[in-house]
Amino acid sequence: MQSKTENKTLLQKADNFSEWYNEILKRAEVLDVRYPVKGVYTWYPYGYKLRNLTYSILKALMDREHEEVLFPLLIPKDELMKEKEHIKGFEDEVFWVTKGGSTDLDIPLALRPTSETAIYPVFKVWIRSHRDLPIRIYQVVNAFRYETKHTRPLIRLREITSFKEAHTAHASRADAEKQIKTAIATYQEFFDLLAVPYIITRRPNWDKFPGAEYSIAFDTLMPDGKTMQIATCHLLGESFARTFDIKYEDDDGALKFVNQTCYGISERCIAAVIALHGDDHGLVLPPEVAPIQVVIVPIVFSSKGKSEAVEKACSDVYEGLKEAGIRAFLDDSEERPGAKYYRWEMKGVPLRIEIGPRDVSSNSCVFVRRADFQRMQVPQSEVVPEVNRAIKEIQELIHKHAKETFFANIHISKAVVDDKEGMEELRKTAEHNIVSLFLCEDERCGADLEQRIGVTVLGVAINENEEAGKCIICSRKARRVYVARAY
Ligand code: P5A
Ligand code: ZN
Numbered sequence: 496m497q498s499k500t501e502n503k504t505l506l507q508k509a510d511n512f513s514e515w516y517n518e519i520l521k522r523a524e525v526l527d528v529r530y531p532v533k534g535v536y537t538w539y540p541y542g543y544k545l546r547n548l549t550y551s552i553l554k555a556l557m558d559r560e561h562e563e564v565l566f567p568l569l570i571p572k573d574e575l576m577k578e579k580e581h582i583k584g585f586e587d588e589v590f591w592v593t594k595g596g597s598t599d600l601d602i603p604l605a606l607r608p609t610s611e612t613a614i615y616p617v618f619k620v621w622i623r624s625h626r627d628l629p630i631r632i633y634q635v636v637n638a639f640r641y642e643t644k645h646t647r648p649l650i651r652l653r654e655i656t657s658f659k660e661a662h663t664a665h666a667s668r669a670d671a672e673k674q675i676k677t678a679i680a681t682y683q684e685f686f687d688l689l690a691v692p693y694i695i696t697r698r699p700n701w702d703k704f705p706g707a708e709y710s711i712a713f714d715t716l717m718p719d720g721k722t723m724q725i726a727t728c729h730l731l732g733e734s735f736a737r738t739f740d741i742k743y744e745d746d747d748g749a750l751k752f753v754n755q756t757c758y759g760i761s762e763r764c765i766a767a768v769i770a771l772h773g774d775d776h777g778l779v780l781p782p783e784v785a786p787i788q789v790v791i792v793p794i795v796f797s798s799k800g801k802s803e804a805v806e807k808a809c810s811d812v813y814e815g816l817k818e819a820g821i822r823a824f825l826d827d828s829e830e831r832p833g834a835k836y837y838r839w840e841m842k843g844v845p846l847r848i849e850i851g852p853r854d855v856s857s858n859s860c861v862f863v864r865r866a867d868f869q870r871m872q873v874p875q876s877e878v879v880p881e882v883n884r885a886i887k888e889i890q891e892l893i894h895k896h897a898k899e900t901f902f903a904n905i906h907i908s909k910a911v912v913d914d915k916e917g918m919e920e921l922r923k924t925a926e927h928n929i930v931s932l933f934l935c936e937d938e939r940c941g942a943d944l945e946q947r948i949g950v951t952v953l954g955v956a957i958n959e960n961e962e963a964g965k966c967i968i969c970s971r972k973a974r975r976v977y978v979a980r981a982y
Pocket of ligand 1: 660726759
């Protein structure tokens, strides 16, 4: 699926991230952005393979203690409107289906923006006694949000194509809180496998999920210095249970409301993989999710014609890798080796194996790592173990590199509001970094800070030592929060 006019100039990530990002989606054939509906895009086959590998990891993690389900896309208006806080948060983002053919529907139907109001009326009939609890389910579906902020492929979509949402119900609040902890740990495992670094914070009260008691969010840092929320876990408590009347009979016969949680991840996780690891040559995929982990390129010079010995060596190596369960591809097309390098570098294949006439005579081959272009000579007899080793090393290398960049961009600020210079310095730092500072829980202080230096308050970090200080705005008692410009 090569485009007709291939522009072979390098991409420039550092200069203009946004342009780099759009260009790489096209050139690496991840997502086609030409669909004529705003915020709605088409997966290319290669992009969809990347998506499916990523989601098979996520699903395997979820399958450890959840069951997969599939709920309807359409939600009746009266159900969607029931939970007052929830609908307040979502009403401006809902797409409505109001007609069947030319007939007005009695009850308008919403396209799910998320599925609480589709799932919880069913929980009401599924849950009878404490023996039915806990319930832990998840689904991977499309969801629709009429986003009014600037839409971006994989990042801010009107049709989220890969919305993984989990919903749980428990007998007690303690159980629900325990579930939140497990969900966080599972998401940590997931993003570690994607080599995507993150901070985990408790969102301020004014920014929690509509209807939740509190929300915990994962944020990563994009190359343009803005953070992107890549996952959230919400403690819902009894609020939805009261609205949807979800009760269970306790072992002493008393009827009690269940305690709930929900948590979700979208294809933003793939946007993060692309944005954080890619470079001026294209994608750099972690081997865990790379559709092709190893590409084999025969080095044949047209002047000398085809070499049977090279062809045989390549196909032997290819068969060996395939047999070992490695996702390998033998590029025996007619193109020049240089053109092949370009294509597979663009597509982020973690490891290239080159075999030419000279390698054949020495029974060896050359490994080239995509992440740092390091070259290495390997005996053909050792290819399988050496590939396995290289894959592991590349995965670690990519992760290490991403973490170094991430943590180098977290700054601590000691500025206070009356110190003009300090505030100006803070404003500048926050343009491209995550900044840690003291802020109290008063929404007005948050709004004041957001307005002064153009940042979003991400929240108090969980799993970090609590440190008390004075609010940067009002000097009252405060906790450390992270702030940044956010997507
Ligand atoms: C949790 C799952 C929820 O919807 N209900 C079920 C809860 N939470 S959320 O924070 O609103 O969304 C979960 C994650 O989805 C991503 N996301 C998006 N991705 C792409 N385009 C969008 N328009 C979009 N909106 C949300 C975010 O990563 C968010 O954390
Ligand atoms: Zn304050």
